[in-house]
Amino acid sequence: MTDAAPRARRSDATRAAILRAARERFAADGYDRATIRAIAADAHIDPSMVMRYYGSKEGLFAAAAEFDLRLPDLAGVPSGQLGEVLVRHFLDRWEGDETLAALLRAASTNPGAAERMRGIFADQLGAVVARFGTDPATTARRAGLVASQILGLAFTRYIVGLPPMVDAEPAELVGWVAPTLQRYLTGPAPDPRTR
Amino acid sequence: MTDAAPRARRSDATRAAILRAARERFAADGYDRATIRAIAADAHIDPSMVMRYYGSKEGLFAAAAEFDLRLPDLAGVPSGQLGEVLVRHFLDRWEGDETLAALLRAASTNPGAAERMRGIFADQLGAVVARFGTDPATTARRAGLVASQILGLAFTRYIVGLPPMVDAEPAELVGWVAPTLQRYLTGPAPDPRTR
DNA sequence: GTCTATAATTCGATAGAC
DNA sequence: GTCTATCGAATTATAGAC
Numbered sequence: 001m002t003d004a005a006p007r008a009r010r011s012d013a014t015r016a017a018i019l020r021a022a023r024e025r026f027a028a029d030g031y032d033r034a035t036i037r038a039i040a041a042d043a044h045i046d047p048s049m050v051m052r053y054y055g056s057k058e059g060l061f062a063a064a065a066e067f068d069l070r071l072p073d074l075a076g077v078p079s080g081q082l083g084e085v086l087v088r089h090f091l092d093r094w095e096g097d098e099t100l101a102a103l104l105r106a107a108s109t110n111p112g113a114a115e116r117m118r119g120i121f122a123d124q125l126g127a128v129v130a131r132f133g134t135d136p137a138t139t140a141r142r143a144g145l146v147a148s149q150i151l152g153l154a155f156t157r158y159i160v161g162l163p164p165m166v167d168a169e170p171a172e173l174v175g176w177v178a179p180t181l182q183r184y185l186t187g188p189a190p191d192p193r194t195r
Numbered sequence: 196m197t198d199a200a201p202r203a204r205r206s207d208a209t210r211a212a213i214l215r216a217a218r219e220r221f222a223a224d225g226y227d228r229a230t231i232r233a234i235a236a237d238a239h240i241d242p243s244m245v246m247r248y249y250g251s252k253e254g255l256f257a258a259a260a261e262f263d264l265r266l267p268d269l270a271g272v273p274s275g276q277l278g279e280v281l282v283r284h285f286l287d288r289w290e291g292d293e294t295l296a297a298l299l300r301a302a303s304t305n306p307g308a309a310e311r312m313r314g315i316f317a318d319q320l321g322a323v324v325a326r327f328g329t330d331p332a333t334t335a336r337r338a339g340l341v342a343s344q345i346l347g348l349a350f351t352r353y354i355v356g357l358p359p360m361v362d363a364e365p366a367e368l369v370g371w372v373a374p375t376l377q378r379y380l381t382g383p384a385p386d387p388r389t390r
Numbered sequence: 391g392t393c394t395a396t397a398a399t400t401c402g403a404t405a406g407a408c
Numbered sequence: 409g410t411c412t413a414t415c416g417a418a419t420t421a422t423a424g425a426c
Contacts, residue, residue: 011409011410014409014410029304030227030303030304032225032227032228032304033227033304035400035401035402036401036402036403037400037401037402045410045411046410046411046412047402047403048403048404048410048411048412049409049410049411051402051403051404052409052410056402056403057401057402057403104303105303105304107354107355108225108299108300108303108304108354109224109225109227109228109300109303109304114354114355114356117355118355118356118357118358121357122357122358122359140358140359141359141363141367141371143359144351144357144358144359144360144363145359145360145371145372147347147351147357147360148344148347148348148350148351148352148357148360149343149344149347149375150347151347151350151351151355152342152343152344152345152346152347152348152350153343153347155343155346155347155350156339156342156343156346157343159302159303159309160302160309160312160313160346161309161313162313162316162317162339162342162343163313163317163335163339164317164335164336164338164339164340165339165340165342165343168336168339171387172336172385172387174385175384175385175386175387176336176340176379176384176385177340177343179378180344180375180378183374183375184371189370189371190367190369190370190371191370206391209391209392230418230419230420231419231420231421232418232419232420240392240393241392241393241394242393242420242421243392243393243394243421243422244391244392244393246420246421246422247391247392251420251421252419252420252421
């Protein structure tokens with residue numbers, strides 16, 4: 001066969017439309033409230049097609065919630081600017097892709113979505129952080145802390161809609177949050193005897 | 196006054212049992228998945244009693260999600276230890292009260308819960324932060340940033356269950372996060388021209 | 391005050407015609 | 409490949425007996 005990739009089926013457009021509608025609904029309503037019927041209506045197709053293509057609601061979500069942080073290669077970044085580059089990247093990344101919002105909303109109630117979120121931030125973010133951890137024993141913790149601030153930013157800005165976080169210009173958020181990530185990544189571990 | 200408060204009705208114990216069960220279910224399952232039937236079963240009463248006492252599922256949630264951050268009076272705290280005192284307080288506060296977890300899970304999909312969460316962090320936290328804001332123009336933003344890190348910590352530790360955040364001793368988390376809150380509260384505002 | 395019975399929806403999923 | 413029809417289960421909420 002000269003055609004390595006499977007021949008594009010006519011239904012591929014339908015599948016893509018379903019996925020797009022599913023991401024929107026899951027992002028806006030969360031896993032439970034987003035219904036297959038509503039998703040199908042948005043995609044202008046019959047609800048049974050969703051089942052046919054994705055098997056179940058869980059299967060549809062699994063396909064719709066595929067997410068790549070697309071973390072840049074930080075090798076060439078001056079080590080003092082890691083925090084700034086990271087915050088800016090995250091804001092850009094999910095300001096244009098609602099998949100993370102869908103995952104965030106779903107992870108609150110759906111165990112599978114929470115598992116996926118753990119994987120994303122442990123694997124993708126953890127791998128990047130590991131490159132800079134002077135002490136391997138603290139890299140996982142540092143990655144977790146970065147995730148906590150990043151997800152807290154996303155949660156307050158995109159999910160809860162806390163006014164001062166929604167109103168802020170991205171540049172100002174970068175200015176405030178970058179030093180936090182910078183310290184989590186490259187700062188000294190705290191004295192264990194904090195009290 | 197021998198009896199200022201309304202005489203305790205016999206049903207008060209039932210009401211309290213319902214509230215307790217409701218908080219547990221809402222915290223564990225979120226608003227949508229927590230059913231009145233399950234809550235009633237936990238409280239060992241009939242589902243219709245829930246409706247009788249709280250009118251609707253929304254009404255029950257409103258009663259169950261009443262939450263007071265119980266922020267301590269920070270007047271006597273050395274200004275350099277504000278961050279540390281705050282992180283420690285938050286960890287203690289919701290390590291023993293699942294209401295915040297319930298609110299967090301619910302706020303992801305329920306607009307009313309999100310509204311309540313905005314109120315809690317804008318009013319209660321905002322009021323405390325306002326006492327230290329050198330510049331009133333930045334106090335709302337500072338409170339929002341504190342909320343972002345606090346909620347991100349809660350989200351990763353109690354909701355998503357990110358391993359490095361779950362495993363961490365509270366004292367270590369305090370050591371890492373306190374400087375972040377400290378800077379958000381009392382640090383200089385970032386240069387607007389960050390780029 | 392407490393519970394039974396049920397109304398009125400809504401949803402995920404299936405079967406099968408065309 | 410697409411759609412109609414529908415099943416079976418689960419939910420909130422109500423009406424009313426005791």
